[in-house]
Amino acid sequence: MSLVLVALLLWAGLWALNVRLANRSGPAGRGRRILVPVIFGITLLLVWELVVRGLDVPLVILPAPSVIAARFVGALPMLWADFVQTIVKGALSGYAMGCLAAFAVAILADRVEFLRRGLLPVGNFMAALPIVGTAPILVGWYGFDWQSKAAVVVVMVFFPVLVNTVAGLRDTSAMQRDLMRTYGASYAQTLLKLRLPAAMPFVFNGLKIATTLALIGAIVAEFFGSPTQGIGFRISTSVGQLALDTVWAEIVVAALAGSAFYGIIALIETRVTFWHPSHRR
Amino acid sequence: MSDAPLSAPSGGIGRSARVAAVARGMGHRAGPVVAVVAVLVAIWYAACLPMNVGNTLLQAERAGAVVTPEGPAARRQMGSVALMAANPSLLPGAWSLERPRLPAPHQVAVALWDGVAGQSVTSARSLVYHAWVTLSATLLGFAIGTGLGILLAVGIVHSRVMEMSVMPWAIVSQTVPIIAIAPMIIVVLYSVGVQGIVPKAVISAYLSFFPVVVGMVTGFRSPDAMQLDLLRTYAATRAQIFGKLRLPASLPYLFASLKIGVAASLVGAIVAELPTGAQAGLGARLLAGSYYGQNIQIWAALFAAALLAAGLVGLIGLVERGLLARMGMGQ
Known part of the structure; x- marks a missing residue:
């Protein structure tokens, strides 16, 4: 007491x-x-x-931070293997594929006005849906290993990045576009020199939202089946064994990975969009 | 970090206020949307063919049809495109399999309609029943999370200590997949004797909590210095400034946060049903479907969840439009 x-x-x-x-x-x-x-x-x-x-x-309700820290240090090899399985193989590969695909579709949709008018409402609608629910389907298709997790991540990050990129590509003023026209700039030149740079704050907003979604997708997909390693797998099995210190250690890993991932994207953002008012000092 | 996304932990809505503003200004022409949806459905039907070709041919062979090449073992050597080319007349069977890898859209629609309208709402086969189980936890958690989130935001706006201490953590929490602690909450609450709707509501609550805090702090801060100065020249008290300026000014932000929060709450309630093998709820339907390879059931539950999410977000949008229009803030 x-x-x-x-x-x-x-x-x-x-x-x-x-x-x-x-x-x-x-x-x-x-x-x-x-x-x-x-x-x-x-x-x-x-x-x-x-x-x-x-x-x-009791330990099965809430372990003390010191116990969690001891477990974290003691289980480093296991945590590292889980990190590689879930974050590196599942989340990062899916994130890269999903963001690239969304980016490509966004540029296409920006070029074809009809496509943009049709895709943007659909994308906005999809971005609001509980897409993690596709996890059991994709795990059924691509098996238990990281490929199915990457597939879930691709679906989850696609729509936020798509919607943000399409919105960003429209974020130039008529004056700026007119200037490019007086220079006789082609579509590709306007895209590369004006509209893509102007879209970057929006793109990075989407990329930052997608970092967390990627981790959520990779972890939750493991609840539907996984090889015998991975953050989501370890959390669900350790909860079953009431080994809450292990669960908390995995949560620490997920939190660190999430913050680091977000931080890296935010760091790249400040480098790329240094001209934007929100980054000026 | 000042530009933190409101929606990060939700697993749901992914758009910023700026995007919403652009999206709103686009007009409401349905033609292109219908075209895109039609193309997506067509792609879906087409994708059923290669995904289901193995099962289709197996079933056709059992029914006595002539399949080239004969025997599943020989077919397993071939790619799905080669199989489709070899048996073009049998392909439409891929759209009416009993247990397809990818069910056709009309199969999902039938299962969804049957689950919603074809069963008594108390039956365990009724999607209305499962949706209600998930929805009740979602709404309870959403109410708790939103209420606490607004309270904390009020505290943060009025206390410098709370702002400096709590706000950075609230923002960092948006970058962390906090949904990972869902299984633990369920089990821990179960071991202290709490079960049923409450553990799910707790998870829904904490998923909607942080987006609401961050959004509402921005909202309460949205009046500019000029407006605050005006109220100060009127000698308004803090409570009056809050009630007459900050609160009304925060409403657009409130609704943006609510939409994100309710989508996050729904994801939370669904995920909360996974680790314990819950008997009822949309998450339980997903899990049962994945255990027994009932893909049609998974797709129907998924669409039910999507409709639920769209309905909740749409409802908040309706209230938003009505209320903001009455306050003279509508477009």
Whole structure:
């Protein structure tokens, strides 16, 4: 019980620290912008640890962060194999194929006005549907290995990227297009030098949405059948064995992979769309 | 990170407000849409032929038809295109198989219609029954998640500490496939004696929670400095600023978040039915269909889920249009 008390005191103390940090006058610098959420995260972890220990919460309900960390370190080879199976083989390959296909279709749809008018509403509609539901069908077609996961990912990322790219390709003003026409630019030149660069903020928006969708697709598809490794497989079997420390370790892997994947795409975005107002300093 | 997508963890809607704005301005001409859908259906019918050719020929041979080459073993050596070329007259059978790899559109439509209208709504074969099981969990979770999300957004807008502490984590959470913890929540809640609709609703709730938080913070912040200054010159209190300016101004963002949130909630409820082998619900239908190789059943459940999602999003869109028009914000 005393540990719970410590947890409460710790919460109050660190929260008070954050209040002081946040309310200090003047604009918040980069340091404080990072420090405050980090303190908050550490507070949560400490309170979690202390409450779980103080109340003797059984492992099958909620393991303490230290237990999860120990499991994470102890099971690194297994976690790495799962990471390669689900993220690298399933999600990344599907992501690349789906985004390229969507990009190609978007350029085609942009060229053919009729196609654009027909595809965009259909794409918008599809993007709102629970496409993960196609997982059992695709697992049935392509077998249990990573190919079926990549197929699910392709279907999931296709429509968001398509819709965003088509919208982006229209994001030039009449003035800009007129300028290209006065230069006597061909369709390809206009596309390459004006419209594709102008579309990049939209394209990257779609690509960023698709990163999370790719991971969700790859993980959920494993619930319908997988080889004996993979994040989704490990989560569903470990839950069955009540080995919740392993489950949490896999969740940490998925979270790290998701943030890293998103971060990489966001980093490329700032490089590519450095001219956009949202990236200017 | 300021440009974070609202929809990231949903597994559903993938469009930003900017895209929605472009899409809205496009007019509502149905002709091209009908053409594209017709082409898609035609492709679907065509794809049935190579996908099902093996089963079709097997069935035809059993029924006594002459198949070239004879015997399934010899056919297994050949590609599906070669098989189709060798037996052109038997191909239409691919559209009426009992257990096809890819069911034809009309087979799915029949199964869907039979599941919706052909059964009593309490029967375990009725899609209405399964859809209701999933929908009830979705709506309960959606209500909880949206309510908590709006509350947190109000807190974040009014407290600098909460903004600086919580907001970065809310944004990061959008990049994480949080659906991965669904199986664990089900099992943990089961082991403490909670089962039925609540665990599914919990998963629906947390999937709709973060998009709503991020969207509503943007919405509450959408009034510009000029408008805030005006209210300050009126000596308005914080509560008055919130009620008379921030809340009305946030409504377009609220509806955008709600559409994303409800799609995410539905995905959550469906996925929540997978790991426990639930007896009822659209997710359970998907899983049972995949266990027993009933592809028509999977497709029918999938379309039922799609109709449900489209209905929910459409309903919110209707409310949005009506309400915003009354407030003078409609197009």
